[in-house]
Amino acid sequence: MKPELKKRSARILIVTALWLVIWELAARITGNDIILVGPAETLGLFLSLLSQGYFWSAVLHSLIKIFTGFLLSAAAALLLGTASFFLDWLRSFLSPVVTLMKAIPVASFVILALIWLGGSRDLSLLVSFVVVFPMIWTSVLSGLEAADTKLLELSQVFEIGMLQKLRYIYIPSLLPYLLSSLSSAIGMAWKSGVAAELIGQPRDSIGFYLYQSKIFLDTPGVFAWTLAIILLSWISERLIKAVIRLWTDC
Secondary structure, eight states: OOHHHHHHHHHHHHHHHHHHHHHHHHHHHHOOTTTOOOHHHHHHHHHHHTTOHHHHHHHHHHHHHHHHHHHHHHHHHHHHHHHHHHOHHHHHHHHHHHHHHHHSOHHHHHHHHHHHHSSSTTHHHHHHHHHHHHHHHHHHHHHHHTSOHHHHHHHHHTTOOHHHHIIIIIHHHHHHHHHHHHHHHHHHHHHHHHHHHHHHOOTTSHHHHHHHHHHTTOHHHHHHHHHHHHHHHHHHHHHHHHHHHHHHHO
16 A cells, blocks of 8 residues: 555544544533433444345335435436437527526425325435436536637547547546546435435335434434434445446456
8 A cells, every 4th residue: 555545544533533522522521312322332233224125125225216216317418418419409409497407495396296296106216317317418518618728629630530539638628527427416315216206105115214204203213313314325326337437447
């Protein structure tokens, strides 16, 4: 391991340990599990959840719905974002919709979605789709617009075809923007998707059990389920980055 990497890893461990100590001290000073629980109790309950069948059922339900919404939204945003870059009329047509998708509060859209869907089973899928789409659509346009103009001029001089322009000029320009937006979007997909489940209450979902913990003033349960959401979001982000890097290296 390189010295710089060792130093960085050590710094992360020290900072993490410091915040855990602060969290534990705050919990002890509070002295009330309903208000705040410490990291040890949170971790202990989370580990106990891992042995429960309903935990994995909820994780699987939320994972499928949220990830499906994310993937469908990413594919649609990539396709329509690329088309919007080359077709001004399509960009003008979609811009108001994208602006509305950015501005509308998640809670408001969840209520509307409950009315439209007539149920809550696919609520997190739809909400994840709506939240993710404008993020990726905007980044696709930004990435394509950042393509090297000198290379584009040379491609015109040498009459290079559009497919080669896409492969050697546009895609390399797009990838950094796309990777960054996908990493941010998966986190937002989990946040908005679980928030939708929290409001819609589909059974056997993370949001459902999170709400149950809130009703019964089970603060340790709230912390444990929140830890599960954080870990799922983190794993999803790392998985997406790994897939993109594997694809770009091929």
